[in-house]
Amino acid sequence: MTIGTHLDMFHGLPAHNFPGPDATTDDLPEPDSVAWRISSYMYDADEEWQKAISQFCAAVDTTRVRALIVGAWGEVFESGPSPIIEALLAARDRFPALRALFLGDIVMEECEISWINQTDVSPLLAGFQALEEFGVRGGSGLEFTALSHSALRTLVVETGGLPAEVVRGIGESDLPALEFLDLWLGTPEYGGDSETSDLEPILSGARLPRLRHLALRNSEMQDAVAAAVASAPVVERLEVLDLSMGVLTDEGAAALLSGQPLTHLRKLDLHHHYLSQAVEERVRQTLEAAGVQVDLDRDDADEDTDNNGTVWRYVAVGE
Structure with a gap:
């Protein structure tokens, strides 16, 4: 896609x-x-x-x-x-x-997402201190220097590969009003070199006291992200958790379900996934019975198998 x-x-x-x-x-x-x-x-x-x-x-x-x-x-x-x-x-x-x-x-x-040249976007937030919503598309050359912003409520970063330094910059920022955070982590092929350790400041929620919607999606390491989220302190205050558009398999879903309860969520978004039907059903039974809206649409999450028997799975948005 x-x-x-x-x-x-x-x-x-x-x-x-x-x-x-x-x-x-x-x-x-x-x-x-x-x-x-x-x-x-x-x-x-x-x-x-x-x-x-x-x-x-x-x-x-x-x-x-x-x-x-x-x-x-x-x-x-x-x-x-x-x-x-x-x-x-x-x-x-x-x-x-x-x-x-x-x-x-x-x-x-006009240009595929991973070919869009970006730059350090922090000066925009520093210069417009009344901004409540900021979004950026494209990860090549993207920078985000840690900052303080008291008004920002929504931050969206759409990439086919999100640099680890950007993830760390966001995690180290003081964003006391932020309610909605959406990061497309992407793949290493397009510059997405972050690891779950880079997400720890975000998952701790220490600088994000008002966060209610967290999306960590479009990731090749979606299983590892799900495992990290399973014990993340920030989850208990969320209304929406979005781990969609990535390479989420049974391993990641099992880790998510075996972690802290998610029954307080209003919505869990896992669309574009690679779960077996058995695990899909387990997710539904566990959460929908508690009133959680669960999105398990597969979209175009198809697997490819090469001549050596290797199975290839893809994020929703790469190039």
């Missing part, structure tokens, strides 16, 4: 493309009624994203803008978004109402 469609909603608002330079801006929606997507691909091939944001600032009352989505900034597989970050930080005083920012709403036709 790859990402084939752009965000249609963000921060509870419908996404709206800011038109290119040849389009009329007379009938634009109210500034606070949509999540504005700004992409350089809507301009000439040589048009820089910074020119797009300049036109946006001239056409829209930015003091009322609540959510921004940064789309493709040109040849995203060749250069990262450092100039975009600089442009946003330079204009931050013009966005006093901004509460949500997504960096890299880029689909497969």
Whole structure:
């Protein structure tokens, strides 16, 4: 599976493309009624994203803008978004109402997820201290320096391979308001070199007192993640636990079920898995009887066997 469609909603608002330079801006929606997507691909091939944001600032009352989505900034597989970050930080005083920012709403036709060049995104959070929601797509070159942010409630990092340093940076950050954390850990082939030990600060929950939704997904080491989660202190305060999209087998599910009780959860999401029917049924019987919503949809989690008899299993989103 790859990402084939752009965000249609963000921060509870419908996404709206800011038109290119040849389009009329007379009938634009109210500034606070949509999540504005700004992409350089809507301009000439040589048009820089910074020119797009300049036109946006001239056409829209930015003091009322609540959510921004940064789309493709040109040849995203060749250069990262450092100039975009600089442009946003330079204009931050013009966005006093901004509460949500997504960096890299880029689909497969523009660039596969693991080929998107990223950079250190921490300056955006440091510069926009009122942000409540932040998302980023792409793991190549991605950095996240440990920081403190008192307003952030939602953090989403979508990758085909999440660097261990990013996992550690997030785990070492003080995020007292964070309620929703979604990390796509990915595979080593695409830079996902984290181990379960890197997740320990997150799983302890020490810096995440308000966390209610934890997603550690799209991982090749999903069995090890499930085993670590089984005894993680943070789990007792969760409402939703998401271990989907990865290579979860009977071993990981058994470790999860033999750990601390999960019957307090509102939802357990394990979709795209490699469980046997017997273990699927065990998960259902254990949790659905307690009122937990369990997602065990297999999606396209198919196994391949090579000529040597080796079984290959895949995460949902890799390249």
